[in-house]
Amino acid sequence: MRVTHRMITHQVMTNLSTITGRLLRVQDMLSSGKTLRRPSDDPVKLNHVLLLRTSIRKLEQYMQNAEDGASWLNLTDTSLNQATELLQRVRTLAIQGANGTLTLEDRMMIATEVEKYLEELVGVGNTSYAGKYIFAGTETLTMPFVLRDGRTVYQGNGASLLREVEEGVVMKLGVPGDEVFFRGFEAWSNEGIDVAAYQGESFRINGVEVTVDDHDGSGTVTFDDLVFSINTNVALKDSVYAFTDGKRLFLRSRTEDAFTLEEVSGTLLQEWGFLDSSGQIAATNSRGASGILKIVQDLVAHLKGNEVERISQEDLARIDEVLDLLLKVRAEVGARTLRMENAINRFNDFTLNFKKLLSLDEDIDVAEVVVQLQEHQSVYQMALAAAARLLQPTLLDFLR
Numbered sequence: 001m002r003v004t005h006r007m008i009t010h011q012v013m014t015n016l017s018t019i020t021g022r023l024l025r026v027q028d029m030l031s032s033g034k035t036l037r038r039p040s041d042d043p044v045k046l047n048h049v050l051l052l053r054t055s056i057r058k059l060e061q062y063m064q065n066a067e068d069g070a071s072w073l074n075l076t077d078t079s080l081n082q083a084t085e086l087l088q089r090v091r092t093l094a095i096q097g098a099n100g101t102l103t104l105e106d107r108m109m110i111a112t113e114v115e116k117y118l119e120e121l122v123g124v125g126n127t128s129y130a131g132k133y134i135f136a137g138t139e140t141l142t143m144p145f146v147l148r149d150g151r152t153v154y155q156g157n158g159a160s161l162l163r164e165v166e167e168g169v170v171m172k173l174g175v176p177g178d179e180v181f182f183r184g185f186e187a188w189s190n191e192g193i194d195v196a197a198y199q200g201e202s203f204r205i206n207g208v209e210v211t212v213d214d215h216d217g218s219g220t221v222t223f224d225d226l227v228f229s230i231n232t233n234v235a236l237k238d239s240v241y242a243f244t245d246g247k248r249l250f251l252r253s254r255t256e257d258a259f260t261l262e263e264v265s266g267t268l269l270q271e272w273g274f275l276d277s278s279g280q281i282a283a284t285n286s287r288g289a290s291g292i293l294k295i296v297q298d299l300v301a302h303l304k305g306n307e308v309e310r311i312s313q314e315d316l317a318r319i320d321e322v323l324d325l326l327l328k329v330r331a332e333v334g335a336r337t338l339r340m341e342n343a344i345n346r347f348n349d350f351t352l353n354f355k356k357l358l359s360l361d362e363d364i365d366v367a368e369v370v371v372q373l374q375e376h377q378s379v380y381q382m383a384l385a386a387a388a389r390l391l392q393p394t395l396l397d398f399l400r
Contacts, residue, residue: 063347070340098312111303125181135177158243182291184253190273202264256289
């Protein structure tokens with residue numbers, strides 16, 4: 001085969017391009033600190049790296065959820081501890097007020113002091129974290145407790161915030177305010193009701209008509225559809241809210257006052273257990289208002305009314321009950337907090353291990369890459385020298 005000058009030049013340029021490409025890749029690795037800069041570098045290893053990065057991002061998100069949840073729960077426990085201390089002071093005053101030797105004026109003075117503690121308890125119930133009220137259920141942007149004319153109004157709901165702290169594991173954050181501080185008048189349905197069988201039927205709450213209908217487009221009517229209808233009804237928003245445990249429908253007043261229920265079509269409310277045969281709210285499926293704020297308000301009223309017997313028998317017993325409830329709720333909050341903290345520690349360990357594996361796959365060995373760089377630089381210099389000697393002849397040399 002005849003080798004021409006052009007062929008030699010082309011081969012020299014090809015070799016120099018190959019060497020400079022290797023040199024550039026090693027320089028890129030050294031400057032970035034990574035062995036993988038593009039999929040073509042190592043497709044198999046890159047796939048493993050991408051899986052590790054995805055796992056690390058998931059862990060970081062779960063850790064953020066757990067850290068946020070732990071902070072929320074710690075503040076919840078602190079607030080419940082404050083409520084416990086205030087309620088214990090109220091209990092001390094109730095014992096004083098139950099003393100039969102006191103006069104009406106003495107009890108009026110005690111009532112004034114209890115009212116101050118009531119205001120503090122409302123403040124504790126309105127505790128916020130990062131601009132969100134921790135005792136408002138999922139209505140975190142709404143102040144949960146308001147005192148209107150000496151009466152408590154709960155503006156939150158009975159649901160709890162949820163956080164996914166592991167894949168497929170969802171935990172509740174905090175405690176809805178109506179679980180401890182104030183629960184209005186409440187009525188609930190029987191269990192085992194086929195809600196879909198009543199589709200299209202209606203009933204009234206406080207004179208506002210509600211229809212059993214499908215709102216989520218699933219084709220099947222459930223208690224969740226009713227909860228949506230009631231809670232999104234502007235006419236009911238300030239007086240009643242609803243929730244479900246999956247088996248029953250609960251209706252709860254935002255104040256201590258009972259709401260009204262009326263049949264519109266058929267006997268739906270009676271069949272569900274809300275109303276008795278006389279059309280009144282069934283006593284077996286309802287209960288009056290309760291909670292810390294309600295108990296303290298009743299104590300104030302009994303002190304001002306000089307009702308010694310009710311103070312000594314009813315109020316003290318109810319205060320003790322709610323103190324026991326606070327202990328149980330705080331124990332549950334503490335268990336959730338511990339679980340969050342354990343999850344955070346576990347995620348830290350997992351993240352560290354995954355980052356080590358990721359480093360083994362994509363981080364360079366600096367000493368090795370520096371040696372490679374020096375080797376490629378030497379090869380490049382030798383290639384240039386060889387090319388210079390091989391391509392020395394010029395056009396004038398051929399014309400001589």
